[in-house]
Amino acid sequence: MQQGSTQYILTAGHCGWTGGVFKNGDATRTVGTGERKNLAHDVMLITAGASGRIWDGGGTKRYEDRAQFTKAVSGWGDTFPSEWVCQSGMTSGAQCNIRNSSNFSYSYSFAGETYTDLVLANSNGGIGARPGDSGGPVFTLNDDKVTAKGTISGSGSYYPIKISYNGKCLDADANNLNRNGTRIQLWDCNNTMQQNFVFTNDGSIRSATNEAYCLDADLGTINANGTTVQLWQCNGSVAGPIRSMYNNRCLDANLGAITTNGAKVQLWDCNNTGQQGWDPQTRVLYQDFRTASNDFGITTINQ
Template sequence: MRYTVLTSAAVLAAALVLPGSALGSAPTAPTTPAVGMEQALQRDLGLTAEQSRIRQAHEAAAPVVEKQLRAALGDRFAGAWFAPAEGRLAVGVVTTRDAATVRAAGATPVLVARSEKQLAGLKAALDRTSADRSVFAWYVDPAANSVVVAAASTDAAERFVKASAIDPASVKLTIGEAPRTLYDIRGGDQYVINGNTLCSIGFSVAGGFVTAGHCGGAGSPTLGYNNVSQGTFAGSSFPNNDYAWVRTNGSWTPQPWVNNYGGGNVVVAGSQESAVGASICRSGRTTGWRCGTVQAKNVTVNYSGSLVYGLTQTNACAEGGDSGGAWMSGNQAQGVTSGGSGNCSTGGTTFFQPVNEILGAYGLSLTTSGGGGSTSRIIGWQGKCIDVPNSNGVPGQRLQLWDCNGTNAQNWTWPGDGTIRAFGLCMDVAWGSTANGAAIQLASCSGNPAQQFVLSGAGDLVNPQANKCVDVTGWGGTGTPLSQWECTGGANQKWYRG
């Protein structure tokens, strides 16, 4: 039998009739360990532990005071900002008679020239003005009582301001580097090699992702699914082996996920090798999520005279462009697609390169959801813990935020399978919902996607199926129920293990 290498590109059409098919590539992995909010504040703002706690307490009160004063001052309100030196909220006022009102509310009054409404009008004028790529951003800075224009040069910023016809005296200029958008790397997603060959991502690793060697040679550039510059093949081996890894640039963020092509993701918890006969599924950009069983290991495959050793054989189908894509057994990474015969209409045989061999060959570290059986508290907003109310560990019990107290109601076990457990039950998104506001609860452990969670290096506790964060509803305090919500980066969605 002849097998086909499964890349996908017009210039490689001839390769599609070769024995064996290569399908896929892998994502990058984070190297920064997760830290809690207080530790991060101490590290990044130069605070002591006590200063961090005091600052967070004052900042928690600030939104309430701001809302009150905005209503009281109306059009005379001139913005609000937290003033670290004073440890309290500062509020801009345009008349001295409003200063007493601000002080009575517990904030510091600052006399300024422009109201918030006037500043918003200035920004609106900038919004209506055409900007070239040398002008990066513009916004209202209430503390400076002006609008800020960020650009590559003073000349570019001044031209933009002049075109808007607003008073230059109301503008503050900042000169710097252009911002860039950031993208996720996910197993099974498409990437492009040398501008013309399509393959699929395998798994995230530290510094990049792993993929099939026949997809590209060392030094080949890659583009992401969106045709944005992604990285370069740092190593590649084909034939004999069929593996490679791509070192990615700073615009791409690795995730321990694989695309299930059903609107969700499968969490990668580890890389324990499954047995012959075990069920297995693969993800690829051409034919999506396909499953079968492991038929044989350590298979030598002859791709039209090019021998590859040590592959695993399956009866899951694949087609051109699926090369390099991720193979999963449960939540364990298995390998990246190499090649095969047949197709997903009539069925076929597909081979993959075991992932542990790739990791060992290049000294790479697989990006996973973490775990390992350890138990810890999950600490977040206001230094409080995720809690099972009244230690009542029953299915359907909604989780809440509560003062950390060291009881079993706040002890969470991370077994390494993507679940987080207490009282023998799993943290769960009610009804498997992907909507904002869905309750975070306990449920009998089933391993379904609603019970998979990833605590990222940024402190987001994410359900990959919904790609949403565990959220303290309405920024409440002790006793507030937890919900699922679109990730905003807010402090009410930041968590750490402690």
């Protein structure tokens, strides 16, 4: 970013404070100093040498093996409802299956601060943004370049997981929460906490009702189709999204009862069928570039 001849990096306001020193990921190099901030819009400028490029490719999340590279910025543009956008945060790397809603005045509170006038977008399958992505660029593709659209503010901390087959939600038995062996089942989506899950950087999927409990495959039957899936105290065993790393079987809904509440959720040989298709309903919150430009009088550095 630049204003006149002064160069900046645009980031999320909650990532630091004015006068604060920003360093690279392993703290071996000073990047710059926080100069100006709009708390309500969750944007801040870091005085630093900059160029007209953004990072693309992989992030730092577990199982991330895409190479990292940069793309040139061709300029910036306004956002609009139903537009498909990408984001490139530190944790997730480039994620492009994200679509704007019509809500461009979304507000949320975090750590005692309230952020307003944000764009609410939704990932169309998969995780659109994770903790650690804040401040990353939001952009659209323009041939081999990108058009700047804004900067990531947040993503929410937990999400429901819907099955593609009929839209029911993964549900923890509300009568037996906060104990090992809690039944995981399908249920009509009802926006309750037992239907929300936290996706962590170590690959585990945790219950939003109590993050000490993870989605877990019953070790006693783990080598057979029909393995029970349950909540269990997290113990460091890694679970991928949403496939068991123990034996590579997939999270599966019992097809014989899939249309009823309480349908069993189990592990089964992966077979690319509808009862094994899961869609985390994740949201992405970002501040659009026009708002940041109006706040600070900045524009992009283009190549």
